Amino acid sequence: MTTAPALLQVRDLQIEFTDRGRVTNRPVRGVQLEIGSREVLGVVGETGCGKSITANAILGTLPEQARATGRIEFAGVEQLSLPERERAVNRGDAISIVFQNPGTAFNPVFRLGNQMRMVLRRHRGLRGRAATAIIAERLSDVGLTDTQRVMNAYPHELSGGMLQRVMIAMALLCEPRLLILDEPTTALDVTVARQILLLILRLQHALGFSVLLITHDLGVVKATCDRVAVLYAGRVVETGPADAVLKTPKHPYTQGLVGALPGQSGGRLRSIEGQVPANFLGIQGCAFADRCYAAIDTCRQVDPDLRPVSTTHEVACIRGGEL
Ligand SMILES: Nc1ncnc2c1ncn2[C@@H]1O[C@H](COP(=O)(O)OP(=O)(O)OP(=O)(O)O)[C@@H](O)[C@H]1O
Ligand SMILES: [Mg+2]
Secondary structure, rough: OOOOOHHHEEEEEEEEEEOOEEEEEEEEEEEEEEOOOEEEEEEEEOOOHHHHHHHHHHHHOOOOOOEEEEEEEEEOOOOOOHHHHHHHEEOOEEEEOOOOOHHHOOOOOOOHHHHHHHHHHHHHHHHHHHHHHHHHHHHHOOOOOHOOOHOOOOOHHHHHHHHHHHHHHHHHOOOOOEEEEOOOHHHHHHHHHHHHHHHHHHHHHHHHHHHEEEEEOOOHHHHHOOOOOEEHHHHEEEEHHHHHHHHHOHHHHHHHHHOOOOOOOOOOOOOOOOOOOOOOOOOOOOOHHOOOOOOOOOHHOOOOOOEOOOOOOOEOOOOOOOO
């Protein structure tokens, strides 16, 4: 076990949306996350569970109506209390992000090379040949060998898979310590998606950054992540080493997600009926109780915190130890 402090530590993160002083939604309700140096953490959960908005809070790109409280420590520095100017320095630099849809992440009217140059100029003060050399190196790192053609291209001139490679190259330009990937392969076909994930892992090994990988797909977690955090209705309901959580999921929600993986035996695991609540404001007790095969009366009154089931594996379920 390493005793090194985590690169990223999120403690009791709460996010509220307000409209004219009234709280209209609370999509994140006490999230705890930790990512070590050179570690790949998967964040999974159904649509609307709060994955992207948590990533936005880490980057400091929440919409204006949203307010985050709690602690987000990056490299030992609490982020939520920093002025926006200082947070902006980190974005695209020490922390960068790759989004699901490369088509909307680039500006359609600038050549890709120019968009990459802007990043290096803003964060590193580099221009001209020095900038071009770094861009060419990153493009070839992501498997794009005709670097001149890619730099001269407009976003619409490349395929989705190529554009996603360019976005990864752009995210790595300033050698980030943390790369956030928000469903980076959802828009791609299965073969290309696989190639992109393998590429990210290879780069992660070679360059040594940490990864927060957001995905719906536990198959992807199994293939790529060291640890995983399962999010449900704005809370982490289970977290631990990816192999332990996938092999012996303790939370009924995780059990349902694992049960839906192809190749898993049905038996003990059941798939999950019902839906994530549309708004988390009125939730009493455990948010999953209405969908849970194991819920008892107490579950509708008590919202459990994460508790250890082993030295590295935690679950937020009052019955978690016994299921
Ligand atoms: N701009 C916004 N205004 C109001 N509510 C928002 C806004 N953005 C997100 N939310 C709310 O936050 C909750 C979490 O959204 P988020 O986008 O983080 O989900 P997600 O887990 O990333 O889902 P998906 O898998 O579909 O990407 C949702 O219930 C959504 O309604
Ligand atoms: Mg999302």
